[in-house]
Amino acid sequence: MSSKMHAVMNEPSRDSLLKRVVWSALTSRHAQFSQGGDLARRFDPAISPFAAAANNSPEALAALAELIQPGDDRAFILQADDIALPHELEAEITALGVLMVEVSPSAGPSRPTSIVQLDETDVPEMVELATLTKPGPFTARTPELGTFFGIRLDGRLAAMAGSRINLDGYTEVSGICTHPDFRGRGLASELSLHVTEVIRNRGDIPFLHAYADNHGAIALYRKLGFEIWREVNVAVVRRKAQIDPD
Template identity: 40%
Template sequence: MSTSLDPSRHEPLPQPPAGAGGGHVLDNPAWAAMNGPHRHLAEFVGRAGRYLSDVSPFVTLADFDDPAAWADVAELVGAGNTFTVAGVAELPEGWTGGDAIPGVQLVATTLRGELDPQAVRLGAEDVPEMLDLVERTRPGPFLPRTVEMGAYYGIRREGALVAMAGERLRPPGWTEISAVCTDPAYRGQGLATRMIRHVAAGIGARGDTPFLHAAAANTSAVKLYESIGFALRRTTVFRLVRVPDPIPTSPLDAR
């Protein structure tokens, strides 16, 4: 069974960068997801939000150019603590962090969603195996409750989980495919492509368009995604940020 996707209605081509007037929802998908389907998995202080600590490490702001939002995220995370944020090219004065890791955001343009008869839905009881597979393959952040962010599927061989993929961020009209990974012993069999197509079929069935993120340096993964129907929408960065100590004063507090 195949599912036809129509991403063209979502204008999945390059859009203004985050913070620019009239920006696209995919410029800050974590904020849109936290304020939508994932609100029960997130917590907020003003214009800053983060996923619960066992769901996802991502933190975001409503507007990366708003000093008050940075004061909110400082209060949310706490002085001296660190957090991960995507899409912030430059940090405000006084803020520090690790080197920015270049990334890419790709959207489905010609991807064919197709249900896989061997794919099985994964749930809480499968989390230990999922965490083990992630530890061995390093597809990106995956925590004990990440599975609650969306539908995750896997393929088993002799009872063992050898490949998986699932849904992470869900801004309006879009769903991110994430945790695409295959046990090294089973690579080269097309399992990653099958997992992506299976997850995409479910996304397309509810009218959303798939998108995903990858480290720019992971050229083999990017080439795979492009070969099956994804196109580059924008470049981005992933950054570990440290909250200043003491916490900066909000402009609103200074009035």
């Protein structure tokens, strides 16, 4: 898809899909991983902690609260719309992020032969790398959401990247991380270019998320052909602890 085609995408359609990107995914291509109904949904927590309400109506927010169990259960809310919570829920963490969309496709990676597709045998190393580098929520079942690729150096998984949130016409580039021992070699850029090329070749537009204050990452993604579409709100929410009347 040419950069011109990217630039002239129907903005109302883009808005309706990306403003609540998690909801859009859970009601389309990722419906098989969904728990909930017509008003609120969440991913199977073993796969991903993301959840979303269809809108900010009292009915939808009440349905969202029903999906989050008391105790240690947490859900991540990620949306361009303001985050509203019912009285049963509270935000432990809030942050501002950005959603970036590819607007000028870059050339593919310069060393495609060193990039390998990861599979279930690689999951322990993938989880270990994600735990060390913290590219975002990542469990042993997160790779079920998309395809992940890696670069191995010295017999170790040096870097990886893949796709996560998947909705009609758009696929998220995610899990981009490099082991500290192998940073400074451009591995994350190479893998990101490869993943975006795979996404583009199947007819989708690549997008990704970054924290708004991560200026280094945003600058890198701009070099790779992405631009900020909109700021997004992030919250980690839980049910409020019940107060024992005694």
